[in-house]
Amino acid sequence: MTQTDFSTLLPLTILVACACVLLLVDLFIPKNRKGITAFLAALSLAVTLGFTISQIGSESTGFNGMVTLDGFSAFTSILILVSGLLGFALAYGYLKRMGLERGEYYVLILFSISGMMLMSQASDLIIVFLALELLSIPLYVLAAFARPNLQSEEAGVKYFLLGAFATGFIVYGTALIFGATGTTSLSGIFSAASNGTPSLLLTIGAALLLVGFGFKVAAVPFHMWTPDVYQGSPTAVTAFMSSGAKIAGFAALLRVFATAFPALSADLTDILWALAALTMIVGNITAISQTNIKRMLAYSSIAHAGYILMAFVPYGNKDVMPISIAAGLFYLVSYVVTNFGTWGVVIALEKAEGKGLEIADYAGLAKKYPALAAAMTVFMLSFIGFPPTLGMVGKFYLFRAVIAGGYPGLAIIGVVTSLVSAYYYLRVVVNMYMREGDPTIERESWLDFTTAITAITTVALSFAPQWLFLMASTAVFRLF
Amino acid sequence: MEFLLQPLTLLTFFPLVGVLVILFMNSEAKTAIRWVAMATTLITFGISLWVLTLFTASNPNLQLDAKYPWIQVAGWNIYYYLAVDGLSILLVLLTAFLTPISILSTWTAVEDRVKDFMIFFLLLEVGMMGVFLAQDLFLFYIFWEFTLVPMYFLIGLWGGPRRIYAAIKFFLYTMAGSILMLVAILFLGIQTNTFNIPEMLTVLPGLYSSGTITAATQMLLFIAFAAAFAIKVPMWPLHSWLPDAHVEAPTAGSVILAGVLLKMGTYGFLRFNIQLFPNATIAAAPWIALLATIGIIYGAAVSYAQSDVKKLVAYSSVSHLGFVMLGMFALNVQGVSGAILQMINHGLSTGALFLLIGMVYEQTHTREIKVYGGLWKIMPIFGTVMLISSLSSMGLPGLNGFVGEFTILLGAFGSKAIGSPWYAGISAIGVIMAAVYILYMFQKMFLGPAGEITKEHELKDLNWREILTVAPLLILMFWIGLYPAPFFNLIAPAVEQLLSALPL
Numbered sequence: 001m002t003q004t005d006f007s008t009l010l011p012l013t014i015l016v017a018c019a020c021v022l023l024l025v026d027l028f029i030p031k032n033r034k035g036i037t038a039f040l041a042a043l044s045l046a047v048t049l050g051f052t053i054s055q056i057g058s059e060s061t062g063f064n065g066m067v068t069l070d071g072f073s074a075f076t077s078i079l080i081l082v083s084g085l086l087g088f089a090l091a092y093g094y095l096k097r098m099g100l101e102r103g104e105y106y107v108l109i110l111f112s113i114s115g116m117m118l119m120s121q122a123s124d125l126i127i128v129f130l131a132l133e134l135l136s137i138p139l140y141v142l143a144a145f146a147r148p149n150l151q152s153e154e155a156g157v158k159y160f161l162l163g164a165f166a167t168g169f170i171v172y173g174t175a176l177i178f179g180a181t182g183t184t185s186l187s188g189i190f191s192a193a194s195n196g197t198p199s200l201l202l203t204i205g206a207a208l209l210l211v212g213f214g215f216k217v218a219a220v221p222f223h224m225w226t227p228d229v230y231q232g233s234p235t236a237v238t239a240f241m242s243s244g245a246k247i248a249g250f251a252a253l254l255r256v257f258a259t260a261f262p263a264l265s266a267d268l269t270d271i272l273w274a275l276a277a278l279t280m281i282v283g284n285i286t287a288i289s290q291t292n293i294k295r296m297l298a299y300s301s302i303a304h305a306g307y308i309l310m311a312f313v314p315y316g317n318k319d320v321m322p323i324s325i326a327a328g329l330f331y332l333v334s335y336v337v338t339n340f341g342t343w344g345v346v347i348a349l350e351k352a353e354g355k356g357l358e359i360a361d362y363a364g365l366a367k368k369y370p371a372l373a374a375a376m377t378v379f380m381l382s383f384i385g386f387p388p389t390l391g392m393v394g395k396f397y398l399f400r401a402v403i404a405g406g407y408p409g410l411a412i413i414g415v416v417t418s419l420v421s422a423y424y425y426l427r428v429v430v431n432m433y434m435r436e437g438d439p440t441i442e443r444e445s446w447l448d449f450t451t452a453i454t455a456i457t458t459v460a461l462s463f464a465p466q467w468l469f470l471m472a473s474t475a476v477f478r479l480f
Numbered sequence: 481m482e483f484l485l486q487p488l489t490l491l492t493f494f495p496l497v498g499v500l501v502i503l504f505m506n507s508e509a510k511t512a513i514r515w516v517a518m519a520t521t522l523i524t525f526g527i528s529l530w531v532l533t534l535f536t537a538s539n540p541n542l543q544l545d546a547k548y549p550w551i552q553v554a555g556w557n558i559y560y561y562l563a564v565d566g567l568s569i570l571l572v573l574l575t576a577f578l579t580p581i582s583i584l585s586t587w588t589a590v591e592d593r594v595k596d597f598m599i600f601f602l603l604l605e606v607g608m609m610g611v612f613l614a615q616d617l618f619l620f621y622i623f624w625e626f627t628l629v630p631m632y633f634l635i636g637l638w639g640g641p642r643r644i645y646a647a648i649k650f651f652l653y654t655m656a657g658s659i660l661m662l663v664a665i666l667f668l669g670i671q672t673n674t675f676n677i678p679e680m681l682t683v684l685p686g687l688y689s690s691g692t693i694t695a696a697t698q699m700l701l702f703i704a705f706a707a708a709f710a711i712k713v714p715m716w717p718l719h720s721w722l723p724d725a726h727v728e729a730p731t732a733g734s735v736i737l738a739g740v741l742l743k744m745g746t747y748g749f750l751r752f753n754i755q756l757f758p759n760a761t762i763a764a765a766p767w768i769a770l771l772a773t774i775g776i777i778y779g780a781a782v783s784y785a786q787s788d789v790k791k792l793v794a795y796s797s798v799s800h801l802g803f804v805m806l807g808m809f810a811l812n813v814q815g816v817s818g819a820i821l822q823m824i825n826h827g828l829s830t831g832a833l834f835l836l837i838g839m840v841y842e843q844t845h846t847r848e849i850k851v852y853g854g855l856w857k858i859m860p861i862f863g864t865v866m867l868i869s870s871l872s873s874m875g876l877p878g879l880n881g882f883v884g885e886f887t888i889l890l891g892a893f894g895s896k897a898i899g900s901p902w903y904a905g906i907s908a909i910g911v912i913m914a915a916v917y918i919l920y921m922f923q924k925m926f927l928g929p930a931g932e933i934t935k936e937h938e939l940k941d942l943n944w945r946e947i948l949t950v951a952p953l954l955i956l957m958f959w960i961g962l963y964p965a966p967f968f969n970l971i972a973p974a975v976e977q978l979l980s981a982l983p984l
Binding site for chain 1: 550551552553556593596618621622623625626628629632633636637643644647648651652655656659660662663666667669670
C-alpha cells in the first residue's frame with residue numbers, strides 16, 4: 001500500500017475506523033445514555049466531512065486503479081456525508097420516542113455511509129460490487145430495526161430478498177462484461193469496447209448492470225419493493241435510505257455509464273429513455289391514489305428517480321453529457337435537501353404504532369403550527385418544481401440539458417408528469433391549510449433545526465444557485 | 481445598495497418590507513396589520529408614480545434598466561433584468577393602483593387570519609410586478625409561476641363554499657399552460673444562448689432567416705407560449721377555470737384576478753408572442769381573431785344566462801378580453817393601443833363591479849340576482865356608483881370602456897393581418913349584447929319592487945370607507961373616457977416600434 005493508495009481513500013478509512021471503534025465503545029455506554037453514541041457518530045461524520053472537503057481539487061487513483069479520487073467523488077461524498085448528518089438529526093429524538101434507541105443504529109448508518117462513499121470512488125466493477133454490499137446490508141438490518149413490529153420486519157425481509165436479487169444481476173452483469181472484455185476496470189472496459197463494434201455479450205452485461213442499479217434507485221419497473229419498504233421501515237431509516245441509497249446508486253450509475261460504456265450508447269439510450277419516462281409516469285400517477293404519507297412519498301421518490309434518470313439519456317453525446325450529468329447532480333442535491341425536510345415534518349407528526357401518517361392527519365396543521373406548515377409547503381412546492389425553491393431551478397436545469405441533448409419529447413413527459421405531481425403534493429397543502437383538524441406534533445430541537453435549515457436552504461439556494469452549478473459542473477468536468 | 485435603490489427593483493420588492501413587518505406582528509392585532517399592508521401598498525403606488533415621472537413617453541425602448549448578471553455559468557446566460565416600456569407602464573401602474581384599493585375593500589370583509597391574508601396579498605403584488613417588469617425569460621417564468629401560489633391560497637383559504645375545488649382547478653389549469661411554455665423557453669434559451677429578451681431579439685431574426693429555426697418550429701413555439709397565455713386571459717375555449725375561481729374567490733381576490741392576473745395573459749401575448757415569433761404571429765392572427773370573436777359572443781351570451789351576479793361579471797370578462805385579443809392581433813396601431821387601453825379599462829370597470837358586488841354581499845350573503853330588487857331606493861349612492869361602473873363596462877361613450885372598444889373595432893375593421901372586416905362586424909354585436917346583460921342585471925337588482933332579500937335585511941348604503949374604495953376607480957373611468965390622450969401618448973411610441981418589426 002503506497003501513500004497515494006492511502007490518501008485516495010483517506011476519508012473512507014477514517015470513517016470505517018471510527019465505525020469499528022464506536023462499535024466497541026458503545027458497549028460501555030449505559031443504555032439510557034445512547035445520546036453519547038449519537039454524538040460520537042456525528043462527530044465521526046463531521047471529521048470525515050472535513051477531510052473530504054480538504055481533498056476537493058486533488059485527484060489520484062489508488063490500488064491499481066480500482067478506486068479514484070476526483071471532483072465527482074468529492075461532490076457525491078460530501079452530499080452523502082451531509083445526508084448522514086441530517087439523518088442523525090432526524091433520528092435522534094425519533095428513536096428515543098419510539099423506544100428504538102440502540103447504539104447499533106448509528107454504527108450501522110456509519111457502515112452504510114462508508115459503502116456509499118466507496119461506491120462514489122469505485123472505478124472497478126469489483127469495487128462497485130463490494131461497495132454495494134457494504135452499503136446495502138446495514139440498510140437491510142436498519143429496515144427491520146423496529147422489530148418485533150411486523151411491518152418493519154416485513155420491510156427488512158422484503159428489502160433483503162429483492163436487494164439480494166438485484167445484487168445478483170450486478171454480479172452476473174459483471175461476469176458477462178469480464179467475459180467480453182477480459183477486465184473489470186472501467187477504463188479497461190472503455191478501451192475494449194471502443195475498439196470495433198461492441199459485442200452482444202458486453203451489451204447484455206451493461207443492461208444487467210442497469211437492472212441492478214435500477215433496483216437500487218427504485219426505477220420502474222424495478223420499484224415494487226419501494227412502497228412497502230419505505231412504509232414499513234422506521235421513518236428515520238426511510239428518510240436516510242431514500243436519500244443516501246439514491247445518491248450512491250446514481251453515483252455508481254453515472255460513473256460506470258459515463259466512463260465505461262459510451263460506446264454502447266446506441267443501444268442503451270433508448271432503454272434509458274424508456275426507463276426514465278416509465279419511472280416518471282408510473283411514479284407520479286400511482287402517487288395520486290395514496291392516502292398514507294409514507295407511501296405517497298415513496299412513490300414520489302420513485303418519480304424523482306425518473307427525473308434524475310433523464311440526465312443519463314443523452315450520455316452518449318459528448319457535447320451534452322457534461323452538462324446533463326451536472327444537471328443530474330444538481331437535481332440530486334435539490335432532491336436530497338427537500339426530501340430530508342419533508343421526512344422531518346412527517347416524523348414530527350408521527351405517533352407511536354404508526355398513527356399520524358395519513359395525509360388526512362395533516363388537517364388543520366397551518367392554524368396550530370404555522371411555521372411547520374409553511375416549511376412543508378416549501379418542500380411540496382420544491383417537489384413540484386415551483387418557484388421560489390431549489391426544485392424549480394433543478395428542473396429548469398435538468399429539462400434544459402435534456403432538450404439540449406435532443407430529447408424534447410422526454411422533457412415534455414417530464415413537465416406533464418410534474419403537473420400530475422402538483423395534484424398530490426397540493427393535497428397535503430390543502431389538508432394543512434384548508435381543512436379543519438386538531439393535529440399534535442412532537443417538538444424536538446434537532447428535528448426543528450433540520451426542518452428549518454432544509455426549508456431555508458431550499459428557498460435561499462434558489463436565489464443563488466450559481467456556486468452549486470459551478471460545483472456540479474466542475475465535479476463532472478473531471479470525469480472525462 | 482445601488483442594486484436595491486434601482487426604481488424598478490424598489491417597486492417590485494417593496495411589498496416584501498411589509499411582509500417582513502407583518503410576519504413579526506401579533507396575529508390578533510388585526511387593525512394594525514391592515515394599516516401596515518395599506519401603508520406598504522400605498523408607498524408602492526407612490527413608487528410607481530415616481531417611476532412614471534422618470535419614464536420618457538417618447539422613447540419607445542425599454543427604460544430604467546435594472547440589469548445585473550445573475551446565473552452566468554455552464555452555458556447559462558441569465559440576468560436579473562427589470563425594465564419598463566410603453567407596453568408595460570400602464571399595467572405596472574394599474575397593479576400598484578388596484579392593490580391598495582383591494583386591501584381597503586377587505587377592511588371588514590376579511591376577519592379570519594388577517595395576518596396570512598395580507599402576507600399572501602403582498603407576495604402576490606411582488607409576483608405581478610415582476611411579471612410586467614422582467615426582461616429575462618428565466619426571471620419572467622419565476623414571477624409568472626410564483627403568482628399562482630399566493631392566489632391559490634387566497635382562493636383556497638378565504639373563498640366561498642367550493643373554494644378548495646376552485647383553488648386546485650385554478651392552480652392546475654394555469655400550470656398546465658405554463659409547463660409547455662417552460663419547454664419553449666428552454667428551447668429558445670438553448671438556440672440563442674441567452675435568456676435575456678432584448679439580446680434574444682437581436683439573435684432570433686438570424687436564426688429564422690438561416691432556417692436554424694424553421695417556420696414550423698416557430699409556429700410550435702408560438703403555440704407553446706400561446707397556450708400559457710390563452711389559459712390566463714382566458715380565451716375561449718380555455719376559460720372554464722375562470723368562473724369557478726371568480727365565484728369562489730374573496731372580493732379582493734376577484735378584483736386582482738380580473739384586474740391584473742388576466743392581463744398577465746394578454747400582456748404575455750404582446751411582449752412575447754408578437755415580439756419573439758413575428759412570422760408565426762402573422763400566420764396565426766386570423767385564427768386568434770376567430771377565437772376572440774367566438775369568445776366575445778359566447779361570453780356575452782353566457783353572461784346573460786347567469787343567475788349569480790358574480791358569475792355574470794366573470795363571464796363578461798371572457799367577452800371583454802376577447803376584445804383585447806381581437807385588437808391586439810389586428811396588428812395595427814389602433815388595434816394594439818386600443819387593446820392595451822382596454823386592458824386597463826377592464827381592470828377598472830370589472831374591478832369596480834366586483835368591489836360593489838362584494839360590498840352588498842357582505843350584508844346579504846347572497847349573489848342571486850332574482851332575490852334582489854329595488855336596491856336603488858334603499859341604497860342610492862350604491863346604485864349610482866353601480867350604474868356608472870356598469871355603463872363603463874358596457875362601453876357607453878364618455879366613459880372609458882367606449883374609448884377602448886371603439887379603437888379596437890376601428891383597428892380590427894381595417895386590419896391587414898386579420899384580413900376580413902367580418903370579425904370586427906360580428907364582435908360589434910358583442911357590444912350590444914353587453915348592454916343587454918348588464919342592463920338586465922341592473923334592472924333586476926336595482927329597479928322595480930323590492931326583492932325578498934331587500935325586505936329581509938336592513939341594508940345600509942355605502943359608508944365612507946367604501947366610497948373611498950371605489951371613488952378612485954370612478955375618477956379614472958371618467959378621465960379615460962373624456963380625455964384619453966395622455967394614456968395613448970404613453971403607449972403609442974412603443975406600439976409603433978413593436979409593429980414596425982413585424983414583416984407585414
